[in-house]
Amino acid sequence: MMLPKVLILNGPNLNLLGTREPEIYGRATLADLAAACEQRAVALGLAIDFRQSNHEGELVDWIQGSRGTHGAIIINAAAYTHTSVAILDALSALEMPIIEVHLSNIFRREAFRHHSYVSAVAHGVVCGFGGFGYEMALEAAARLIGTVFANDQPAGSNR
Numbered sequence: 484m485m486l487p488k489v490l491i492l493n494g495p496n497l498n499l500l501g502t503r504e505p506e507i508y509g510r511a512t513l514a515d516l517a518a519a520c521e522q523r524a525v526a527l528g529l530a531i532d533f534r535q536s537n538h539e540g541e542l543v544d545w546i547q548g549s550r551g552t553h554g555a556i557i558i559n560a561a562a563y564t565h566t567s568v569a570i571l572d573a574l575s576a577l578e579m580p581i582i583e584v585h586l587s588n589i590f591r592r593e594a595f596r597h598h599s600y601v602s603a604v605a606h607g608v609v610c611g612f613g614g615f616g617y618e619m620a621l622e623a624a625a626r627l628i629g630t631v632f633a634n635d636q637p638a639g640s641n642r
């Protein structure tokens with residue numbers, strides 16, 4: 484049986500987690516977050532694709548590429564959250580659950596972080612819980628995918 488796959492995207496500078504402003508973003512590295520997500524996904528019956536890029540166009544390519552291959556997307560677009568119409572447009576073309584994540588509580592921070600282009604198309608947002616927010620987002624993804632399948636699949640389907 485193929486497990487539903489969740490694409491977890493991380494935007495610019497998140498490759499520096501662990502050493503980047505640890506008082507804001509914590510001491511866990513991106514590899515630590517990926518490992519925690521992997522573990523949580525197994526428990527939820529999901530597969531994940533965990534990726535990071537510093538390049539807006541690469542993130543857009545990955546979002547486009549998720550159509551037909553992934554059942555949900557979890558995205559921490561980092562600084563592009565606040566600037567990228569291209570990422571908003573790519574996400575708008577998807578017909579799968581979109582969950583926005585931020586490690587920090589962006590609403591407690593500078594005013595320019597209070598607006599998110601991603602929020603306009605996200606089913607929900609998790610922010611302020613550090614790396615644990617990714618696990619919360621996976622829980623939400625599992626539930627949303629389950630709901631979608633429950634509505635869309637004939638009874639007896641085992642997907």
Ligand code: DQA
Binds near residue numbers: 496497559564587588
């Ligand atoms: C962030 C918040 C953004 O404002 C910032 O540009 C980031 C990380 C977060 O996870 O808290 O790079 O998305």
